[in-house]
Amino acid sequence: MTRPRVGLVVNPVAGLGGRVGLGGTDGPERALRALELGARPLAGARATEALRALRSTPGPVVVTVPGTMGADAARAAGLAVEVVGPGARGVSADVTPEVEARRAADRPVTGRAVPTLRTTTPADQDAPAAPRTTPTDRDAPAVPRTTPADTTAADTTAAVQALVAAGIDLLLFAGGDGTARDVLGALRARHALGPRCPVLGIPTGVKMHSAVFAVGPRAAGEVAAAWLGGRGGVRLRDAEVMDRDESALRAGRVASRLFGWLSVPDVPARIQQRKTGSTAATAEASGGIAAELADRVGEGPLVLGPGSTTRAVARALGADASLAGVDVLALRAGRAETVARDVTEAELLARIGPGPCWIALSPIGGQGFLLGRGNQQISPRVLRAAGGRARLLVLCPEHKLAALGGRPLLLDTGDAALDAELTGYLPVLTGHRRVSLYPATG
Amino acid sequence: MTDHHAPAPGPVTAQDARIAPKPPLRRFRQASWDEKLVFELGGPGERGVLVPAPDPSIEVPEIPAALRRTAPPALPELSQQQVLRHYLRLSQENLGADLNIDVGQGTCTMKYSPKVNDRFVRDPRVAALHPLQDEDTVQGVLRVLHELERLLAEISGMDRVSLQPAAGSAAIYANVSMIRAYFADRGELEQRDEVITTLFSHPSNAACAKTAGFKVITLHPDADGYPDIGALKAAVGPRTAALLITNPEDTGIYNPRIEEFVRIVHAAGGLCAYDQANANGILGITRARDAGFDLCHFNLHKTFSTPHACGGPAAGACAVTEELAPYLPHPTVESDGERLFLDHDRPRSVGKMRPFHGVVPNLVRAYAWIRSLGAEGLRAAAETAVLNNNYLLHKVRRIPGVSVPYAEGRPRVEQVRYSWQKLYEDTGVHSEDIGLRAADFGTHYWTSHHPYVVPEPMTLEPTESYSRADLDEYAAILAEVAREAYEDPETVRTAPHRSTVHRVRPEALDDPGTWAVSWRAYRRKILGESP
Numbered sequence: 001m002t003r004p005r006v007g008l009v010v011n012p013v014a015g016l017g018g019r020v021g022l023g024g025t026d027g028p029e030r031a032l033r034a035l036e037l038g039a040r041p042l043a044g045a046r047a048t049e050a051l052r053a054l055r056s057t058p059g060p061v062v063v064t065v066p067g068t069m070g071a072d073a074a075r076a077a078g079l080a081v082e083v084v085g086p087g088a089r090g091v092s093a094d095v096t097p098e099v100e101a102r103r104a105a106d107r108p109v110t111g112r113a114v115p116t117l118r119t120t121t122p123a124d125q126d127a128p129a130a131p132r133t134t135p136t137d138r139d140a141p142a143v144p145r146t147t148p149a150d151t152t153a154a155d156t157t158a159a160v161q162a163l164v165a166a167g168i169d170l171l172l173f174a175g176g177d178g179t180a181r182d183v184l185g186a187l188r189a190r191h192a193l194g195p196r197c198p199v200l201g202i203p204t205g206v207k208m209h210s211a212v213f214a215v216g217p218r219a220a221g222e223v224a225a226a227w228l229g230g231r232g233g234v235r236l237r238d239a240e241v242m243d244r245d246e247s248a249l250r251a252g253r254v255a256s257r258l259f260g261w262l263s264v265p266d267v268p269a270r271i272q273q274r275k276t277g278s279t280a281a282t283a284e285a286s287g288g289i290a291a292e293l294a295d296r297v298g299e300g301p302l303v304l305g306p307g308s309t310t311r312a313v314a315r316a317l318g319a320d321a322s323l324a325g326v327d328v329l330a331l332r333a334g335r336a337e338t339v340a341r342d343v344t345e346a347e348l349l350a351r352i353g354p355g356p357c358w359i360a361l362s363p364i365g366g367q368g369f370l371l372g373r374g375n376q377q378i379s380p381r382v383l384r385a386a387g388g389r390a391r392l393l394v395l396c397p398e399h400k401l402a403a404l405g406g407r408p409l410l411l412d413t414g415d416a417a418l419d420a421e422l423t424g425y426l427p428v429l430t431g432h433r434r435v436s437l438y439p440a441t442g
Numbered sequence: 443m444t445d446h447h448a449p450a451p452g453p454v455t456a457q458d459a460r461i462a463p464k465p466p467l468r469r470f471r472q473a474s475w476d477e478k479l480v481f482e483l484g485g486p487g488e489r490g491v492l493v494p495a496p497d498p499s500i501e502v503p504e505i506p507a508a509l510r511r512t513a514p515p516a517l518p519e520l521s522q523q524q525v526l527r528h529y530l531r532l533s534q535e536n537l538g539a540d541l542n543i544d545v546g547q548g549t550c551t552m553k554y555s556p557k558v559n560d561r562f563v564r565d566p567r568v569a570a571l572h573p574l575q576d577e578d579t580v581q582g583v584l585r586v587l588h589e590l591e592r593l594l595a596e597i598s599g600m601d602r603v604s605l606q607p608a609a610g611s612a613a614i615y616a617n618v619s620m621i622r623a624y625f626a627d628r629g630e631l632e633q634r635d636e637v638i639t640t641l642f643s644h645p646s647n648a649a650c651a652k653t654a655g656f657k658v659i660t661l662h663p664d665a666d667g668y669p670d671i672g673a674l675k676a677a678v679g680p681r682t683a684a685l686l687i688t689n690p691e692d693t694g695i696y697n698p699r700i701e702e703f704v705r706i707v708h709a710a711g712g713l714c715a716y717d718q719a720n721a722n723g724i725l726g727i728t729r730a731r732d733a734g735f736d737l738c739h740f741n742l743h744k745t746f747s748t749p750h751a752c753g754g755p756a757a758g759a760c761a762v763t764e765e766l767a768p769y770l771p772h773p774t775v776e777s778d779g780e781r782l783f784l785d786h787d788r789p790r791s792v793g794k795m796r797p798f799h800g801v802v803p804n805l806v807r808a809y810a811w812i813r814s815l816g817a818e819g820l821r822a823a824a825e826t827a828v829l830n831n832n833y834l835l836h837k838v839r840r841i842p843g844v845s846v847p848y849a850e851g852r853p854r855v856e857q858v859r860y861s862w863q864k865l866y867e868d869t870g871v872h873s874e875d876i877g878l879r880a881a882d883f884g885t886h887y888w889t890s891h892h893p894y895v896v897p898e899p900m901t902l903e904p905t906e907s908y909s910r911a912d913l914d915e916y917a918a919i920l921a922e923v924a925r926e927a928y929e930d931p932e933t934v935r936t937a938p939h940r941s942t943v944h945r946v947r948p949e950a951l952d953d954p955g956t957w958a959v960s961w962r963a964y965r966r967k968i969l970g971e972s973p
Contacts, residue, residue: 053870218870398660402641402895406663425676427659433652436641436660437673 003080004060004170004228007163007197008051009183011156011175012068014043014204043204044073046217047174050202051077053221060228063166065159073174084166153182160186164197170227170265172220174202177243180210184241184260198236199262200224209242209373211308212262227265237266237308240324242374258306258324258374285397288431290316293393294334295432297358301339302329303348303386305375307362309395314338326377348382356387362395368404370394370440371422372412380415389422394438398430401438409440416442467915467922470884472941473534480528481961484520491522516961535942537886539750543912545834546877546887548857548901549644549692551722551744553827559747559810563803573798577783583802584782588775590809591759597812597820598718598738599731600761605805606771606795607758610719611646613739614686616760617715618654619792620737620769621684624713627790634683634712640669642691644719645891656683667848668697674706682712690720692891692901693847694831694854704734713737713766721745722905723828723856726821730761737762746808757804771795826906827856830913834858834904837917841924843868847896857903859896866898871927871934873898878945879926879937883919 051074054060061080064070074081156175160183163171173183180201187197201213202220214220227234238261290313293302304310304327314321314329317336321327325342328351340347351357359378363370371378383392394409409426411419419442427435496502520528544552562568571580591603607613618637625631637651640661648658659677664670669687685707690696697703704714716730716738722745730738742757743750750756762770772791773784784799815823832853839846843865846858862873877887877900890899904913927934938944958964965971 216867398641399892399894402662406665425673430660433657434648434660435657436662437670437677438662439670439673 003058005063005082005166005168006051006054006060006224006228007160007166007168007171008047008062008064008070008074009156009159009163009171009173009175009179010043010047010068010070010073011173011179011182011204012041012043014175014179041068043174044068044076046204047073047172047202048076049217050172050174050214050221050224051079053218054079054225054228063163063168065162069155069159082166084162153178156182157186157189161189168197170224171197171199172202172224173199174204174217176204177210177241180212180241180262181243181259184262187262188260196263198227198265200227200264209244211239212241212264223265235266236263238262238311239264239308240306240374260324285399285431286312287316288434289313289395289397289429291334291432292429292434293317293360293395294331294336296393296429297331299332300330301351301357302331302336303327303352303357303359303378303382304329305359305361305378307395309362309397309400310360313360313395324374326375343377345377345379345382348377348379349385352382352385355385356391357385358391358393359383359386360393360395363400363404363409368407368410370409370411370426372410372414376414380413380418383413383418388418389426392422392426394426394428394440396428396430398434398436401428401430401436409438411440411442413442467883467918470882470940472537472881472884473531474942475531475535477528477531477535479961479964480518480520480525481516481964483528484518484524486519488519488521488524490520490525537881537884537941542885543908543916544885545902545904545908545913545916546880546885546900548859548888548903549720550750550888551720551741551856551903551905552750552907553722553744553747553905554907555747555749555807556811556814559807559814562806562810568803568806571802578781581782583806584775584784586806586809587799587802588777588782590805590812591775593809593812594740594759594761597725597729598740598761599729600738601764602767602770602774603759603761604770604774604795605757605759605800607739607760608796608800609743609756609758610644610717610739610741611650611758612795613741613758613760614644614646614715614717615650615653616758616771616792616795617737617739617762618650618656618684618686620760620762620766621713621715622654622656623769623790623792624766625683630711631683634681636677636679636681637684637686638674638677638682638707638712639686640688640691641895642669642693642695643686643688644692644717647686647688647717651684651686663848667693667695667850668699669703671699671702671706674703678706678710678712680711682707682710684713684715686715686717688717688720690723690855690857692720692857693849693859693896694857694903695849695852696724696855700733708734715739719744720856722903723824723831725824726817727824731763736766742804742808747811748804748807755801755804757801757808773799823906824856827904830904830906830908831856831858831902833910834902834913834917837913838902838920841917841921842928843924844900844920856905857901859890860900860902861896862898862900865924865927869927869931869934871931873900875934875937876900876920876923876927879923879934880919881938881941883922885916885919 047070051062055078059079061082062070062074062077063082063084064074065085066083071081071083156173156179160171160173164187171183173179183199187199199212200220200223201210202217203213203215204217214223241259241262243257243259286309289309293313294317304314304321306324306326311321314327314336317329317331317334319329319336319338321329321338322341326348327338328340328343328348329336330339340351343351359382361370361375361378371383411422413419413422422440423442424440425437426440428438430436539552539555567582571583577584587605591605594603595601604616607616622631625634635655635657636659637656638659638661639647639651641663648660651658661669661673661677664672669691685703687697687700687703689700707714713736714734716733716735718730718738719741721740725745737760739758739760740746742748742759748757760770768788768790769792770788771794772788773786774788776783776785812820835846835854835858838844838858838860843862845861845864847861862871862876865876866872873889877889880886887900887902890896890901904916923934933939956967958967
């Protein structure tokens, strides 16, 4: 049996800035400054902790790049390691004898054995298994450097592309939001060449607004093990890649932006407790929310915000929502049709006209933000034109709401008066004919 | 009460746990018989009883051809001894309520079911009754039912009681049905289509309300861990039909504003139904009616000691005010002054909940339990249950890795939902792993309903049945497993090691394709045989 292949990229500078008060370490200057201030790299150790959770039978092969960007952490976890890079041409001196032997055994005469890879496309998360990328193209990128402070975003990008070229079942990356954006960028460039690669973040950064991270390093290992083991029909979901909005920050506001989506193994909280997977409850919840949404809207237009919940709900109504944007749907007889994808504020205003119009939103990325993060197109003007609070529908499965741990939904529309108007208990649609009354605050 | 001179409990570190001497826990090892299914045992022609052929002089009537099977049923063929051995072996592979310190099934109220009460049930005067007997021949058991109704009315403060519901959820459904009938009679049903409940009320409240056609509004806990009264005020209105609420909730937290909740809902014209599944801590101390409720229900298999549904048939009871009495399920047990009779002629009733009169043996057990304790005994049982729970809470919260979320530092009523989140973060060991490792010491526990709201949950409810020594042993088992989690997490993660069943694949619970509830389904789905 072919052993599962896990790609690993460590951003060795991720998290450096946290304890020395520098915030994120985007860019080499900040990383160097953090090291000068006495910061100690943590990312490698956390990656090792995640990989230790993978030491089950049959153990995976960790496909990674040299040094602090992966190989060091993988070896520390005691797993078989295959190091890729231009010097190695896919098989480096870092390959243990065991790996080499297995590779030889796995490799058929005409090429390496091609195991099943569950892939997904943004439009169809539940796509059936398809063959995974094979290492046919050896368009090896530049070799990543291994001194922590020397590594840059370009190294992460190059490393991700090298790993995907080598053929992997899952990409684990250790880093923060900046690293997630680099991974997203690398896979986007790669996307034209083959199917999307499942990804999971080992949280080691300072900023972690994105929903692509497991709750901790060990949890990352457990989710990865569940995915690689193919147990219980673990499927993929699109998870938000977000990062701090630096321009907003300069303007004195803390805001984050949505940059796109990565395919992440879907191991809901309850399943994670059990370390195995099923998404039955989630599918059920989105179907129920979709039915409730259709009941409430009846016939007419609906502005749909971004979010994994809103996308799943749109799918349950038969519409394909855009990846990260705000869409306009037309609802009729319990079905939805996409009228406009990825619209701007101006387009929304034009479409809504004098209103009223329903707007459906979901709290993004598990942070509890309802407005002002990743959906700024739904601006105060849009919200007012649509009819304000009376026309706002919040969609969220009960368990996702409960996972906020009592923290309120957050509003940051940039319009204090509107935030105040929306503050209070909002009905959150949690299923068909079911709502939770949940506090929201500006 | 707190001894002011005693040192504060304070956090116990993993280091403390390491140096603590290993408690003298029992060396449990469960039987493992590797027993086959009963259908796989025996062989053709083996029999438990050889039925003699009828004497030729006896004329045996012919069974009509249309009623005869075309092929004999595929039944197991075994001797009596094989059957006895089979079930004794299976019983040894269980951790039943009478075998372990069963305090880990929080919210289930696993109290001792006194064996003496079984003598009444097995008495031919109960056991040999047939539900179709003439009422004049069953006056005794009707009297038991009638008096049990009166006792439960007294315990709840309500005016009338029905013993028709099969169990707790059936009783909630009966209550919701009565609420629906009440508003239908008043012409308000179309307007009042919303039912309010709370996140930590039993999920059956939301489920029954929806099944009965209502929309459901759920209130989450506020910062103090109590149901959010602000959310309640925002939720009530002319569409409110009812509040369905459990108190104390499954966290063991008693809602001190319960009367205010009832007032708010009444002011909006709604009814209030009290889910008393967690009544074991308030028997004889407070009553649903005293807090203003219009309806309530009891689980006789919890609070009143009769066996549980999964280990025997359950029994429920719903209780209402006089105003709602016409809507009670029928038949009710009535008296005409001379004799008792079953009243089926109740035109406004929500109907029958089940055939005949409920699980009469369990109703007899509950009646016997209440009568044997009396009013003072019931209150003593509740007080002991609360004392036991807070004693266990005092011990368990000192175990490294345990926390008690919500309403921090306050005592709980009859159960506690704990969290092992800290231990998980420290060791990677999940609550479910700890429960499975506890099986190696001869006990177990239940985590929580899904989805988990409290992370890494554990729900303990020691009831009044367990002694201080029992609770000490149970807490010592948890402490030992926590110590193992810190020192040797692999042992806990891969548990159980000394009990029969290893691990089930929980994902199969969500996959009907793997369910085999009959021998035929087992052969098809598990053995892969074609039908």
